[in-house]
Amino acid sequence: MLDVFMIFSKSGLVLFKYELATLKGDPVDALIRTVLLENRSTTDTVFKVGSYAIKWKLVNKYGIVCVAVYQSSLALTYVDDLLENVATAFPRAFKDDIADATGPLDFGTKFDTLLFEAEENSRRSNRQNRAKKPAAVKTSGQTPENDNTDDNDTGDEADDDEFAQFRSTRRGGPRGYQGRKSGSRSPKSGGKGSGNATKAKRAWNEKEDMTEEERIALDVTGSNGASADEVEAAYLRKAKVYLPDEEGEMADLDKEAAEEDGNDDDDDDGGWNFGSSAVGNFFQRLTGQKPLTREDLSLPIETMQKQLQAQNVSAVAAREICEAVMQDLEGQKLGSMTRGVSTAVRESCEKALQRLLAPKRSIDVLREARAAKAEGRPYTIVFIGVNGVGKSTSLSKVCYYLKNNGLKVMLCACDTFRSGAIEQLKVHSKNLGVPVFEAGYNKDAASVAVNGIKQAKDTGMDVVLIDTAGRMQNNEPLMRSLTKLVAKTKPDLCVQVVEALAGNDATDQLVHFDKALKDFSETTVPRTIDGMIMTKFDTIGDKVGGAISLVHATGQPIIFVGTGQKYTNINKLNAKKIVRVLLQ
């Protein structure tokens, strides 16, 4: 069963809420914070948090989001259809109210119909899959409204005034719109299309004995005070499900629907509406009043994508950033004569990149370490990464930085594998004047780390920096042991060290390490990477796109960049400069 269905605006107002069960915690806020605000919605379609699964649909044109929350143990097949239907029905009903809404809108009646219908459809197709017995249709588990909503399209009740009105409106644009919609949707899934056809047939066969109930259904919706629009739309939705495609009728209605659709965007032009003639288009383009279409945008966005990729932004990241830009600009108006499409694309891209680079969590390591000190516990950082990227060097730089700011730092040599690793760390410890904890080679790295932290606590250290053995991201046994180390030490910060020079390979390393920490973890909330250190940043010149790919891959920030051999060559990432270089 669906737990909660919500429609809210991007500015945060809940426009509609259907609540069957009270949610534990705040799964919807979690969705917004970790998925929607991260611009990462293109890859996943289901978001799981706790015992909930959430599906959502953005309606960018009206700036609203539809969200369905249900128990993830249930496989609700109708959620996708329901979201799709609500996402079209809600804006249709409240097109003019959404922007000025100050509270929930009255969508309840219609939603109930849509929900019931979606459930009924999935039940029906389930039944069809099990056994093809038409007689079974009206047997089990049906709620009272069930009968009402069934077969609303028989249309033999023309004597009922209300009904006649509905019928006549239905013959107008909206139905054509629906017809077009279903027509364009069916190629997406062939299986669904054929299912619809059989369903429709059954509906026609059953219609004779349903007229009385159907009339009652209409009376009910009418007397409930639902607007004609609302009822009509609900009605049409049914028509979509039950009616077979009648080619001739649909064809000319399509035209009307297309026109209506096309004009939608122009409604609020404020008097300068020239219609869609060639001259009108020319003026609108000239004055920047014409809403941008995908076609207008595709060329400049393609150019932008190429430019990003030329600067080493990975293909996936570049594509997703450009898709975000497309979504941002589509349907917008330039609003001035001087502002070209490419400028708009550039500005939107700049915003997207800045947002991507903005750390979503504090990367002030010194401050976090001081806070831990105030709590009377050592602050721990684990450095992970493949061989030779500069883990020990970065560790020594961080050590220098923290020590210089008055913290007592201890190093912990957990690279018990590579010969000479401990000695290398000892050299650093001598240079920096900090103690190092070691237990020799061939020991279990996780227990060395745990003992190290314990000793640090006993000796009153403020920070423990844990060095780990380098490993290739595809070496499963080694990745398992790393997961164990991270799980046992519970570090405050788990940083992956990557090389700026490695380009897109660095992204690959990061993704695999992150995935390994998730996959091999034995706890329900796996400890994953909190941030990155990008080494050898001084060697890449203008090819700074790698930073974007890295941040895009996990959404975690780049905490430091290494810019040379000296202990002092450690810096914060300059997001502004990177954006500037990328878009120059």
Added chain:
Amino acid sequence: METLRGAVPDALQTPLASAEAAVARQLGVSDDAALAILIAATLLAIVLATWAVTGGNSSGSAAGGRKRTGDAVVLLGNSGSGKTSLFYKLLTRHFAKMSRLADKCPECVTSMEIQEKRFPLVGANVDTPRRVIDFPGHARLRTQLPEVIVQARCLVFLVDAAAVKPKDIREISSLLYDVFVEIIRSGCEPRMLIVCNKCEASGAIAPEDLRKKLEKEIDGLKTTRHSIDTEGDDEMEIALGTEGVPFEFDSDAGCEVEFCSASVLEGGAKLDPVLDFIADAFPATSA
């Protein structure tokens, strides 16, 4: 059409003719139609330009240089502090007054976009509609802070008074620090009210205690923020206050800061401090 042409001054005849020919070529219409189009386009351009100058953004704070503040009420704060609720509370008060219904506090979720509306603020003794901007608390949107600060006449900074664990205080002061730096950088002087919202909740912090906690935390930030250089940075980083002297809101914030305790949810008298503050920010003479 020739009468139309005659109305144009002689000096403009040549460029007009060539532009006309160009339009005619482009659109494949006759010369006369092209002339009509040109004239219409010119008129349209004039109208739009006028609109852009008068109706467009009138904040004009940084650009003008004379005015040191914008004209908007800006709602700031971390996620979950009640900004969007306050926004709709203020908005519905307007409607509530008109329809004689009680104002309400609609249910909200985390905002994803900056929201801006212009409406009369009932209770803040002004009849003129004011711009109110709701700035989401999520860290990803913080890069847009500068553009909002320059528009602000006053800043209402909300704090969830019931969530003031050390970690929360760190996050609140991080945002406050960014805001203060931005205020100093922009040269604007908006006034700020820090609101201990949700004062009805148990364990809600008192404004004075919050002030002390925040001052201590921001003082810590003064040293940690600039403890490490930004790679290839050519801009001067702005530091708050004086080195070695503990941070104080009164002297180092870059703007006037007040504290109060309020409840957006309960409203009524518990919202008055916020309304009074906004009213003070818009003296009657400026309306």
